[in-house]
Amino acid sequence: MTTKIINIDLAHLENSENDIKYAAEVIRSGGLVAFPTETVYGLGGDGTNPHAARAIYAAKGRPSDNPLIIHIADPHDAEAYTYTSDVYYKLAERFMPGPLTVVLKAKDSVPMETRGGLSTVAVRCPSHPVANRLIALSGRPIAAPSANLSGSPSPTAASHVIDDMQGRIDVIINGGDCEIGLESTIVKLEDDGALTLLRPGRITVDELACIAPVAIADAVTDRLAEGAVALSPGMKYRHYAPESPLVLLDGEVESVIDYINAEKLHNAAIICYTEQESIIKVAIPTAHIFVLGASDDISEQAKKLFAILREADKHNFSKIYAPLPSREGVGLALYNRMIRAAAHTVINLRQDNNG
Ligand code: AMP
């Protein structure tokens, strides 16, 4: 299949109206379109069309019991596909459009293929102007997982989508780099009005707790126990893991340097904070260094993480070392992605380590 690439100048979006109309027509006729959102690029198909859902799973190589999020142009559009509630509208008023996905009881208008056989469906109303226009012009809810091959990091630039999806889907819309760079926060809205955090993202637990009580699913921070039932099917799959082993080091830069030097590895890579770069370069001159961003700028780190992991995968590093993120605020999202990429391999280099 030939993939059409549409380049969009966000500063003059009105010039791209015909291109977006074309892409919306592809969605309406059952085809697949990758498009930018404020979180990561999505791989979209008609959320009411079971064939489109199957095509999405096939293009990604994704297990078909891992449900898709449906994207809507207006929070009220959820009425056609889900049973909403007061708490849903409180969340919508505060966080939509934006990087929040809410899991609700599904109506029959959403095919089983789209929701991976579950009785619930996840909805999100993205704030990215291209995503919003595409959904509105298609007149359909757009089912869209991240536009990467299953098992590789989510795409935060059109070049990542092209690397993974060219020749597998109809259209790729290039709208530049994604502003947030990590996937949306996902909460399940429980029958009693409480929230369960299934996936952390830019919208934090503290922000959500202003609307309703929040419980954090164990799998957000911990390894899912053998045989445990995942609240979110995606939690049970091996998520992105780099080709080279990723090890998270919890400690000050001096102990990190001592640890890495003691391992005496050739061809290792180190992901570090901006202010650590020069000292690590001097102390470990043979290592390949990737700079994640300033240590206190979690937004910058979030925006860069997946691009760095993709770049690292192009080299055959013996090991990749990275700092263990804090779990505070948006840090929890970064922590969740990195701990999964590292298959929970964390080395404690702190003095107060008792074992
Ligand atoms: P992605 O589409 O790649 O952003 O991943 C979407 C995530 O949302 C996956 O981890 C899914 O398992 C999760 N998800 C989608 N729909 C539901 C649902 N109805 N209930 C729980 N988790 C869901």
Ligand code: MG
């Ligand atoms: Mg994904």
